[in-house]
Amino acid sequence: MSKMIEYEDASEEVRAVYDDIRATRKTEYINNFWKVLAQHPPTLRRTWQMVKEVMTGPGELDPLTRELIYVAVSVTNGCEYCIASHTAAARTKGMTDAMFGELMAIVGTANMTNRLANGFQVEVDEIFKR
Amino acid sequence: MSKMIEYEDASEEVRAVYDDIRATRKTEYINNFWKVLAQHPPTLRRTWQMVKEVMTGPGELDPLTRELIYVAVSVTNGCEYCIASHTAAARTKGMTDAMFGELMAIVGTANMTNRLANGFQVEVDEIFKR
Amino acid sequence: MSKMIEYEDASEEVRAVYDDIRATRKTEYINNFWKVLAQHPPTLRRTWQMVKEVMTGPGELDPLTRELIYVAVSVTNGCEYCIASHTAAARTKGMTDAMFGELMAIVGTANMTNRLANGFQVEVDEIFKR
Amino acid sequence: MSKMIEYEDASEEVRAVYDDIRATRKTEYINNFWKVLAQHPPTLRRTWQMVKEVMTGPGELDPLTRELIYVAVSVTNGCEYCIASHTAAARTKGMTDAMFGELMAIVGTANMTNRLANGFQVEVDEIFKR
Amino acid sequence: MSKMIEYEDASEEVRAVYDDIRATRKTEYINNFWKVLAQHPPTLRRTWQMVKEVMTGPGELDPLTRELIYVAVSVTNGCEYCIASHTAAARTKGMTDAMFGELMAIVGTANMTNRLANGFQVEVDEIFKR
Amino acid sequence: MSKMIEYEDASEEVRAVYDDIRATRKTEYINNFWKVLAQHPPTLRRTWQMVKEVMTGPGELDPLTRELIYVAVSVTNGCEYCIASHTAAARTKGMTDAMFGELMAIVGTANMTNRLANGFQVEVDEIFKR
Numbered sequence: 198m199s200k201m202i203e204y205e206d207a208s209e210e211v212r213a214v215y216d217d218i219r220a221t222r223k224t225e226y227i228n229n230f231w232k233v234l235a236q237h238p239p240t241l242r243r244t245w246q247m248v249k250e251v252m253t254g255p256g257e258l259d260p261l262t263r264e265l266i267y268v269a270v271s272v273t274n275g276c277e278y279c280i281a282s283h284t285a286a287a288r289t290k291g292m293t294d295a296m297f298g299e300l301m302a303i304v305g306t307a308n309m310t311n312r313l314a315n316g317f318q319v320e321v322d323e324i325f326k327r
Numbered sequence: 328m329s330k331m332i333e334y335e336d337a338s339e340e341v342r343a344v345y346d347d348i349r350a351t352r353k354t355e356y357i358n359n360f361w362k363v364l365a366q367h368p369p370t371l372r373r374t375w376q377m378v379k380e381v382m383t384g385p386g387e388l389d390p391l392t393r394e395l396i397y398v399a400v401s402v403t404n405g406c407e408y409c410i411a412s413h414t415a416a417a418r419t420k421g422m423t424d425a426m427f428g429e430l431m432a433i434v435g436t437a438n439m440t441n442r443l444a445n446g447f448q449v450e451v452d453e454i455f456k457r
Numbered sequence: 458m459s460k461m462i463e464y465e466d467a468s469e470e471v472r473a474v475y476d477d478i479r480a481t482r483k484t485e486y487i488n489n490f491w492k493v494l495a496q497h498p499p500t501l502r503r504t505w506q507m508v509k510e511v512m513t514g515p516g517e518l519d520p521l522t523r524e525l526i527y528v529a530v531s532v533t534n535g536c537e538y539c540i541a542s543h544t545a546a547a548r549t550k551g552m553t554d555a556m557f558g559e560l561m562a563i564v565g566t567a568n569m570t571n572r573l574a575n576g577f578q579v580e581v582d583e584i585f586k587r
Numbered sequence: 588m589s590k591m592i593e594y595e596d597a598s599e600e601v602r603a604v605y606d607d608i609r610a611t612r613k614t615e616y617i618n619n620f621w622k623v624l625a626q627h628p629p630t631l632r633r634t635w636q637m638v639k640e641v642m643t644g645p646g647e648l649d650p651l652t653r654e655l656i657y658v659a660v661s662v663t664n665g666c667e668y669c670i671a672s673h674t675a676a677a678r679t680k681g682m683t684d685a686m687f688g689e690l691m692a693i694v695g696t697a698n699m700t701n702r703l704a705n706g707f708q709v710e711v712d713e714i715f716k717r
Numbered sequence: 718m719s720k721m722i723e724y725e726d727a728s729e730e731v732r733a734v735y736d737d738i739r740a741t742r743k744t745e746y747i748n749n750f751w752k753v754l755a756q757h758p759p760t761l762r763r764t765w766q767m768v769k770e771v772m773t774g775p776g777e778l779d780p781l782t783r784e785l786i787y788v789a790v791s792v793t794n795g796c797e798y799c800i801a802s803h804t805a806a807a808r809t810k811g812m813t814d815a816m817f818g819e820l821m822a823i824v825g826t827a828n829m830t831n832r833l834a835n836g837f838q839v840e841v842d843e844i845f846k847r
Numbered sequence: 848m849s850k851m852i853e854y855e856d857a858s859e860e861v862r863a864v865y866d867d868i869r870a871t872r873k874t875e876y877i878n879n880f881w882k883v884l885a886q887h888p889p890t891l892r893r894t895w896q897m898v899k900e901v902m903t904g905p906g907e908l909d910p911l912t913r914e915l916i917y918v919a920v921s922v923t924n925g926c927e928y929c930i931a932s933h934t935a936a937a938r939t940k941g942m943t944d945a946m947f948g949e950l951m952a953i954v955g956t957a958n959m960t961n962r963l964a965n966g967f968q969v970e971v972d973e974i975f976k977r
Contacts, residue, residue: 199448226454230440233447237818243900244443244825247893251432254889258429262392266430269399270437272576275665275795278444279437280575281455298627299388300396301576302381305634307400307409309569310360313374314408315540316532316561317363318329324356325411367558369644373637374565380633402836405535405925410835428887431836435894439829445800446792446821459708486714490700493707497948499774503767504703504955510763511692518689522652526690529659530697535925538704539697541715559648560656562641567660567669570620573634574668577623578589584616585671662966665795670965688757691966695764699959705930706922706951719968746974750960753967764963771952778949782912786950789919790957798964799957801975819908820916822901827920827929830880833894834928837883838849844876845931 201232211235214245221249228282261290269304331362341365344375351379358412391420399434461492471495474505481509488542521550529564591622601625604635611639618672651680659694721752731755734765741769748802781810789824851882861885864895871899878932911940919954 204215204227215227234241252263264287271279284297334345334357344365345357364371382393394417401409414427464475464487475487494501512523524547531539544557594605594617605617624631642653654677661669674687724735724747734755735747754761772783784807791799804817854865854877865877884891902913914937921929934947
């Protein structure tokens with residue numbers, strides 16, 4: 198529905214981001230999210246910079262773990278696009294059917310216990326306070 | 328604030344859960360969450376059963392990864408108790424300061440892009456549809 | 458922390474709302490929520506009007522059921538003030554400890570299955586479409 | 588979109604859950620949610636067990652009240668599938684058009700006042716602290 | 718999907734609301750939201766009254782600013798209908814493509830930092846406490 | 848509760864961010880959020896960069912409008928820290944008591960109608976689809 202900016206029609210600034218996405222991900226495919234964000238080039242540039250550093254930069258968490266966390270957040274928020282795209286990304290990075298099932302089980306359980314802690318008005322234990 | 332049921336005052340049903348928590352976690356400490364849930368024994372029993380299976384049962388995701396996912400959900404929901412308790416649990420299972428920082432960066436980024444996808448009304452790419 | 462407007466210091470407009478709260482609830486006590494909202498009289502007036510009609514007006518749902526629903530929403534959103542005040546209101550209207558435990562169990566379960574439906578990307582059944 | 592496991596193709600473990608759903612609900616129909624969850628049998632089994640106990644087990648809240656609470660949570664979270672399926676279930680259990688309208692009015696009002704309490708930073712009254 | 722009540726089929730009470738919407742907005746068009754809410758006339762009447770006063774009544778915030786705030790909330794909650802309708806309304810009131818991009822950037826950033834503040838368990842500064 | 852990194856104890860990388868915060872905001876005060884984020888320098892640096900560009904960079908929305916939007920998101924999410932800090936920031940930039948009241952009224956109303964649209968399953972009007 199939303200207007201997408203194709204490479205051919207993109208400004209220099211937008212093309213530079215598309216080129217970097219392609220180089221970083223080693224694929225020609227630019228997914229809809231970026232083509233729609235290109236409507237507002239500064240948001241495209243800043244968002245890609247953040248996602249690139251956080252998801253592909255050096256760090257102690259491996260790429261699959263990062264995607265599992267991304268999916269967990271997206272599922273909790275009910276973001277249809279992000280669930281679809283990051284579940285696909287997680288599979289590309291090695292997520293098996295069993296891992297996906299376990300991920301969903303944890304996300305569901307955490308959403309349940311979050312509300313039980315809220316509703317029962319549980320006080321934080323002293324030992325959990327740093 | 329909420330009433331907590333101590334072992335001494337607990338019914339047989341509640342004690343059985345407390346005993347299983349202690350045996351499973353290899354610690355005498357029962358945290359406030361369970362002592363408050365003990366106000367309603369069936370909820371205590373069912374919740375512990377779910378948490379136990381999902382967080383300590385056999386599976387492909389290792390214990391630390393499971394806790395990182397739990398923290399990601401709790402932070403997204405803003406559940407103070409769950410953030411405090413599961414961050415502590417994650418540290419016990421090996422989460423370093425760097426891992427925590429990376430986890431927060433991913434959770435923050437996902438919460439940002441979830442809203443960008445919503446607000447820009449991005450259509451799901453065909454390749455992400457299974 | 459937030460400034461509260463006491464009856465003595467209130468304008469005519471605010472006093473009229475306070476009087477109506479007292480008459481409707483048959484109590485002298487005005488809880489903090491209303492005294493803080495009184496900072497912005499139109500918001501106080503409109504909010505009380507809505508709450509009064511929805512929670513105490515004629516209808517098919519009895520007063521206790523209405524409060525249980527209010528608590529369910531407040532727990533899902535993690536609103537500390539609303540959880541405390543509406544749990545107290547529900548008890549006044551007859552909520553037993555067992556009912557509270559059952560309410561929490563349903564709220565927790567629904568929050569869990571909401572995310573499972575999101576994450577597994579379940580299609581709505583034809584029979585559920587009106 | 589998501590793969591659904593039909594009875595004919597299901598493992599013993601999954602069939603046992605399907606049989607129990609049918610027996611408990613007194614209908615041959617298995618809705619999509621369960622057929623998709625069957626991709627991960629332990630999640631199917633645990634989720635059904637939780638939903639069955641919480642929604643159909645003995646308790647003080649009647650079946651319709653339980654469904655109204657379920658709908659309230661699902662609407663607050665914006666879970667399309669759960670709204671559709673539990674609204675249908677509530678109607679089966681006796682929810683009239685008027686009840687549905689009142690339910691929506693309460694859910695909307697609670698979502699409004701939850702934010703007013705957050706935004707005005709209202710302190711919890713001493714009398715609401717147990 | 719949901720049943721919509723057209724003017725021809727509406728009761729006196731519903732027609733009065735439709736007439737007021739048309740007069741207030743200076744357009745013949747009644748959007749789906751109101752036609753669906755008309756299923757429950759008291760909810761239609763109260764909701765319109767609230768929206769009318771808050772969005773078109775006298776005040777210090779101009780109409781465009783009010784719509785930007787409405788979109789910000791709707792995007793944060795992921796409400797598809799509200800995002801579509803209020804984005805359209807904001808454009809009618811003068812929102813440019815650049816403003817929309819900036820709005821999305823702020824909404825995304827706030828959703829990110831909200832979680833960083835939660836997850837890092839940041840204490841409120843004394844100077845921010847009134 | 849969370850550890851805060853003071854300027855004296857900060858690394859070069861962290862000091863550079865603190866210096867930029869001070870220069871940009873024209874105040875010596877560094878609020879807790881940044882001092883806690885300094886635990887993970889890359890997150891501090893990236894988050895500040897994003898906030899700085901989005902909130903103080905050139906654009907069509909004025910500084911006060913940007914803060915109102917930030918508060919609207921924070922209130923919707925129930926982030927206590929962000930509500931306190933951005934409400935204070937908005938006041939510094941000119942938000943009056945009346946504006947704050949109107950802002951809360953809009954945020955409350957939007958949160959209400961978001962759920963009414965969800966719950967009544969309203970279809971998006973053709974005219975709202977771009």
